[in-house]
Amino acid sequence: MTMTTSLTAAPVPMTAAGRTARRTRFLNWIAVHSLAIAAALFFLLPFVFVALTALMSDQQALTRDLWPDAWHWENLRTVWETPGFLTWWKNTLLYAGLGTALTLLSSIPVAYALARFKFRGRNLALMLVIATMMLPPQVVIVPMYLFWAKQLHLSGTLWPLIIPMAFTDAFSIFLLRQFLLTIPKDYVDAAKVDGCGEFKALVRIVLPMARPAIAAVALFQFFYCWNDYFGPQIYASENPAAWTLSYGLESFKGAHHTNWNLTMAATLLVMAPVIILFFFAQKAFIEGVTLTGVKG
């Protein structure tokens, strides 16, 4: 029973009832943590198997072995040096970086207007934002493709993916607006009494307070671009120099169709930045997810 003693915060008098209560709590602790460990295995083992296979030799990756005989770290270098891989990285960073910056620039004023200003048609505007947020991108893809390819001659580039972000992203507007609603109006009013214009009040007062939501939107947009497969497939597939990681990765499987080790090494290299970024920005992520589902 020494173990249970260390688990209870306040010492309970050693009555028979107290002992049963403590035992129940201990068993509960064991049950919860066993379940949690089982769940953690389910969530983490896929990463482990992918990593182990990524470090196997070509031959061993085709066997049923789970553990590498020798650690082939050079697989990562082979993938890195595969023609195109570096270009895909650059393209993905361009798409995700520029896309995120443009989304923030365009969405913040719109979200602010929808959260703060009263005007006719505001509810209709909000409903349209939500409708576009829920809309599968495939619904409008045919005319959009024709527009970019036939009228602007920009297919085979990343511009059809990046330029629309300068004209807002519905999800970002929605998330920002939900957050801006929680900022008391008085702050802005006080700033205006002090002679701030609406725009100045937004930049000086509201934006610093909205930093968590802005960070969340930036992260979500960055990952949306990083993960996007459909967009690059539609607009960039005809030109390998414009492929992104998500799109290139799938064709990488083709170039190395029997080499599970290299394919998994590439998979790992595409997953890695997202996961590294997560460890730097955990809080913003969790807050962002919560904001979309719970607030409001």
Place this chain on the structure above:
Amino acid sequence: MTTAVMKPGPGLRSKQRRDRLRILAFLSPWLIGVSVFFLYPLLSTVYFSFMKYDGFTPPTWTGLKNWSYVFNDYPFFWPALRNTLWLVIVMVSLRVLFGLGIGMLITKVKTGAGFFRTAFYLPYLAPPVAATMAFAFLLNPGTGPVNNILGSIGLPQPGWFNDPSWSKPALTLLALWGIGDLMVIFMASLLDVPQDQYEAASLDGAGAWQKFRFVTLPNISPIVLFAVVTGIIQTMQYYTQPLVAGKVASGVIGGSGQQFQPGYPENSTLTLPQLVYNLGFQRFDTGGASVVALVLFALAMVFTAVLMRRRSGFLGTDD
């Protein structure tokens, strides 16, 4: 405000105009965006659904021909719709149940909570293509680790992505792996349930199940509904995972110039968004693609309307 009772003089009118211009200025990126990237293409889709158009020669009017082609002669429409129904019923409900379970579990974990929360959340971040390729490897029937382990403990070894009756369960497993977003949402709402309600229930002698049924569930039901409806809307957009899983499992080489007939094996991984791609970009049948796109639009909007109606608080208030 004293100005409210004054007759609108020239000063007030110009202030109103200034206000209106300011609102327009703030909204302008969105006004342009929603017109160019939403309303215009949506109307075009309606227009193209009545036209014969291959993307090269000028469109000509064909009336309802595209519609009857998609519903009667295009062999992939009904399988794709059936798959969508399967995914909505099985995948969405399992995801909500599992997400709620994991969310409840994480609120009970006392030791190492940070580690477990990160572990449960991490797969949600894996890029869909990478995650799907990882699962195509893990569930690969010949040498994949999962069947390897199943075999070693004497369990049957399914064909997963290579077997039409197992491909959707395999996709469901992949979806359950990426449950992190739902876990966080459920976790937050579970922590918001007032503790005194549990204490009151305890005093009334309620057991664990009764507490869940009569305290937890009523408190989190808006979030459950939110998760179900957004899950259905996500299913309407389900594209990358079934396509990549089919490609990898069938051994088709991806990349430019390669034609992949989606749905491998035996149309079991077909979804409606894939049909838009197949018709519009592989068969150059703009009209047919537009019809499928409109069906997709109708379905997505029905569920969006449900979401907005049932969660009137969804939009929040401004005061």
